[in-house]
Amino acid sequence: MNKPSTKASGLALPALHRREVLALGAGGLLAASGLGARAQGKVPPPPPAKPSGQVVVGLSQEPTAFNPLMPGIEVDETVWMQIFNTMWLAQPDGSLVPDLAAEVPTEANGGISEGGLAWKVKLREGITWHDGTPFTAEDVKYTLELINAPGFKARTRVGHSLVKDIKVSGPLEISWRMEKAYAPYLALLSNTFIVPKHLLEKAADPNTAPFNGAPVGTGPFKWGTRTPGDNIQLVANEKYHGKGPYLEKAVLKYVPDQTALYAQFRTGQVDLIIGTGIPANFYAEAVKLPGRKVVKIPSASLEVLMPNLEHPALSDKAVRKALYASINKQAIIDIVFYGLHIPTESFMPQESWAYDPNLPKQAYDPALAGKILDDAGWKRSGSGVRMKNGVPLEFAVSTTTGAALREQCQQLMQQDWQQVGIKMAINNMPAAVIWGDFYTRSKFQSLLVGTAFRTVIDPDPAHRFGSDAIPAKSGNGANQMQWQNAEADALMKQGQETFDMAKRKEIYQKLQVLVREELPILPIYQYAPVEGYKEGLIGYQPNINARQNTWNMGQWYWAK
Amino acid sequence: MIAFLLRRLGQSLLLLLIVSVIGFAILHLAPGGPLSQFAAGGDMTQADLDRIAEQLGLNRPLPVQYVEWLWRMLTGDWGLSYRDQQPVLHIIASHLGATLELMLTSTLLAMVIGAWVGILGAIRRYSLFDSLATIGAMIALSIPTFWFGLVIIYVFSVGLGWLPAGNRYTMGDGSFLNQVHHLIGPCIVLALVSTAVWSRYMRSSMLEVVNQDYIRTARAKGVPERQILLRHALRNALLPMITITGLHVPTLLSGALVTETVFTWPGMGRLFLDSISYRDYPVVMGILMFTAVLVLLGSLLADLLYGVADPRISRSGR
Numbered sequence: 001m002n003k004p005s006t007k008a009s010g011l012a013l014p015a016l017h018r019r020e021v022l023a024l025g026a027g028g029l030l031a032a033s034g035l036g037a038r039a040q041g042k043v044p045p046p047p048p049a050k051p052s053g054q055v056v057v058g059l060s061q062e063p064t065a066f067n068p069l070m071p072g073i074e075v076d077e078t079v080w081m082q083i084f085n086t087m088w089l090a091q092p093d094g095s096l097v098p099d100l101a102a103e104v105p106t107e108a109n110g111g112i113s114e115g116g117l118a119w120k121v122k123l124r125e126g127i128t129w130h131d132g133t134p135f136t137a138e139d140v141k142y143t144l145e146l147i148n149a150p151g152f153k154a155r156t157r158v159g160h161s162l163v164k165d166i167k168v169s170g171p172l173e174i175s176w177r178m179e180k181a182y183a184p185y186l187a188l189l190s191n192t193f194i195v196p197k198h199l200l201e202k203a204a205d206p207n208t209a210p211f212n213g214a215p216v217g218t219g220p221f222k223w224g225t226r227t228p229g230d231n232i233q234l235v236a237n238e239k240y241h242g243k244g245p246y247l248e249k250a251v252l253k254y255v256p257d258q259t260a261l262y263a264q265f266r267t268g269q270v271d272l273i274i275g276t277g278i279p280a281n282f283y284a285e286a287v288k289l290p291g292r293k294v295v296k297i298p299s300a301s302l303e304v305l306m307p308n309l310e311h312p313a314l315s316d317k318a319v320r321k322a323l324y325a326s327i328n329k330q331a332i333i334d335i336v337f338y339g340l341h342i343p344t345e346s347f348m349p350q351e352s353w354a355y356d357p358n359l360p361k362q363a364y365d366p367a368l369a370g371k372i373l374d375d376a377g378w379k380r381s382g383s384g385v386r387m388k389n390g391v392p393l394e395f396a397v398s399t400t401t402g403a404a405l406r407e408q409c410q411q412l413m414q415q416d417w418q419q420v421g422i423k424m425a426i427n428n429m430p431a432a433v434i435w436g437d438f439y440t441r442s443k444f445q446s447l448l449v450g451t452a453f454r455t456v457i458d459p460d461p462a463h464r465f466g467s468d469a470i471p472a473k474s475g476n477g478a479n480q481m482q483w484q485n486a487e488a489d490a491l492m493k494q495g496q497e498t499f500d501m502a503k504r505k506e507i508y509q510k511l512q513v514l515v516r517e518e519l520p521i522l523p524i525y526q527y528a529p530v531e532g533y534k535e536g537l538i539g540y541q542p543n544i545n546a547r548q549n550t551w552n553m554g555q556w557y558w559a560k
Numbered sequence: 561m562i563a564f565l566l567r568r569l570g571q572s573l574l575l576l577l578i579v580s581v582i583g584f585a586i587l588h589l590a591p592g593g594p595l596s597q598f599a600a601g602g603d604m605t606q607a608d609l610d611r612i613a614e615q616l617g618l619n620r621p622l623p624v625q626y627v628e629w630l631w632r633m634l635t636g637d638w639g640l641s642y643r644d645q646q647p648v649l650h651i652i653a654s655h656l657g658a659t660l661e662l663m664l665t666s667t668l669l670a671m672v673i674g675a676w677v678g679i680l681g682a683i684r685r686y687s688l689f690d691s692l693a694t695i696g697a698m699i700a701l702s703i704p705t706f707w708f709g710l711v712i713i714y715v716f717s718v719g720l721g722w723l724p725a726g727n728r729y730t731m732g733d734g735s736f737l738n739q740v741h742h743l744i745g746p747c748i749v750l751a752l753v754s755t756a757v758w759s760r761y762m763r764s765s766m767l768e769v770v771n772q773d774y775i776r777t778a779r780a781k782g783v784p785e786r787q788i789l790l791r792h793a794l795r796n797a798l799l800p801m802i803t804i805t806g807l808h809v810p811t812l813l814s815g816a817l818v819t820e821t822v823f824t825w826p827g828m829g830r831l832f833l834d835s836i837s838y839r840d841y842p843v844v845m846g847i848l849m850f851t852a853v854l855v856l857l858g859s860l861l862a863d864l865l866y867g868v869a870d871p872r873i874s875r876s877g878r
Contacts, residue, residue: 054731054732056731062834064641064643064644065643065644065645066644067645070645071598071604071612073597073598151615153612153615153616154608154611155598155604155608156604156605156608157607157608158605158608207615207645208640208645212645213644213645213646227654227826228644228646228651228654228655228826228831229654229655229658229826229827229830229831229834230658230727230728230824230826231731249732251731251732253727253731254824254826255726255727255824256821256824256830256833256834257821257822257824259710260710260713260725260726260821260822260823260824263713263714263717263718263725263726264725264726264727264824266718266725267717267718267721267724267725269724269725269726269727269730269731429591429592430592430837431592431596431597431600431837432592432593432594432596432597432837432838432839433590433591433592433596434592434596435592435596435597435599435600436591436592436593436595436596436599437593438591439596439599439600440599440606440609449600451600463605469605471605471606471609474606475606475607475610476605476606476607477605477606477607478599478604478605478606
């Protein structure tokens, strides 16, 4: 049994490394485990008739981007979700519920036709912007056009770039055509916040519009004030079209250090911690805090070892299989990560409707790893490191500097692989360095990274696995491991073109089997971050399909 | 006097130019960039990242970027933050209040206590008090602020519940008393180190003076000890402190990186740290230039004040 050489130190996890890497593409599908109000065991009291009280949400990253179409990180979505709305919204069970739209378009209701090339959406009546102007289909049209406008700093044009011929056929009816059938667009639109045409079109340059610093939306909360570096205050929108808001005020409080954030949660200065959450080393203590509820929440982020498949040794499938067989996953999760996370074999979150639960289970078996390497011709040399055709079996694993628990994880791997005759070096770097060109242009040998492999909440991983999505080669996509597999390409193409869920499930299960066999990524675990809230807060409900668990903050209130 | 000021101004401008070149080069040549924060998430494609880099002008040669930045700086445009698209000066201004409040309080506290400890230590040299003060100062200087801040939070906030665990005020309160309450913790941490520094300066400055001939003369004349100390010794011993105070001015506005982070204080130090980790070039350069100006102003101020306080050092003599 390999024990980490140092016990995880309790204090001072600097916020940076986790902020950049841990809580990346959250979202997922199906079945949150019914925490929140129901888990409190009794029927919650009814919400107040008029918005009252305030909640202070503790965040370890600072929201700074307020135009929801411009570049931002996950924590910015905490604000977007309150101020703006999307046409439809993903629930914890994965279903889409109409929000600004009157119904979610499907092939069955005629909203999507011609095999996915024609889309038509009816919008909900009676919605107004925070400034009182009515919301109309023109706003949706403007939003979709702005994303594709050449000079506009749009966050991403994935999916949107296929949209053409947008037509407004009534104040609340919009239709458009797609250049090709693209099923994940439904999911992408569940994360595309609609912005007001009447305010942005007035600006000389939407990139620098005053709107971007004081956004106006249709959501449950209105923009209040911002103290940069400290907090953002939102106030109830009493004319909100949906349920709530029940709170008069919501404060998003930035506490840059995770340990300090946890201390403020303990002393009651923040009412809840979401996002990067409570550090794993405080979990055992946190669950015992009086007056606090501390919960493990589902997350779609996976911790994977990402090999660079152009590396002379790592390009060999046998090497990847041997590496995978000699990772002691259970030890990593139990000893290093306090037993919090969930071992996984798939690139898909286990809550997803497309998840394949029958993938072969990895078992820690160094002997098997040795045999695989022997059979593949990797022979031990004098130094103990295996060689094949003059190529030594050695490579570096990089991750964010200062991530104490990840560093221990690296040490465990290093020890295990050394026994098998694989030489691993540790080459860690600060977040701003490692996730720059080093990552995007595939200059790494391998990475230990927490990330997601889907399109918002859709299982489609084409931008991560497609052979036309290798940034170092085509300048596009996010397939940094540089995986090229014709069978996978074909499956992903089929998956994008098919709108039938049962058929898509079959396609993505085949893809999961293929990825598990080829190992373009070595999945280690699916994250189970820890969030906490004060007792008496009703309505908090983790949602693996939302980027942040403030997704339903309009419906939160305090039990009196 | 005017000639002196003009000469100093010319030197300062040259220095600022050099600082900006070095700062700009180091910042941009360091690996990584402002887009890293977006890349890690995995849902922005390389095409998206490249387009944004192009739109931000990050793809152009460094000298071109520098000249453009300098030109805009000279016309009073400090640029827009990459993080929140706000003007850099606006961002700096919005963090100044918090920093000034914290630094001014802790510096005053440290100066008063430090001067007192230093003077007493000098008068009673090698006494028990002096030894304890010396040891105390060494310990205070050696304690890492980060650790000490966490200890204060752990003991007084989490353990005893006397002090808030950070922030400038309670959300929804913000009264004067509430702000003072929040100021105590970070102030103790910051003042601890500065007190140690001030007391050491004061002690050695005082020691130098009390051994001078004129003090002995005063004693021989029978001037009361109290008067000797206050009128003759202290006034002269405070002279070098003017320089130190002048050099301390920039610290008042540039903030404390570590303490502000531990105590969630929304000041300049934390802004600097956050801007560096996000590679928010315009803001980092803005803070750098702002601090450089302060340093130059501080030392100029110290020189001028020194002349006022000590007529022996006359400007025209230079």
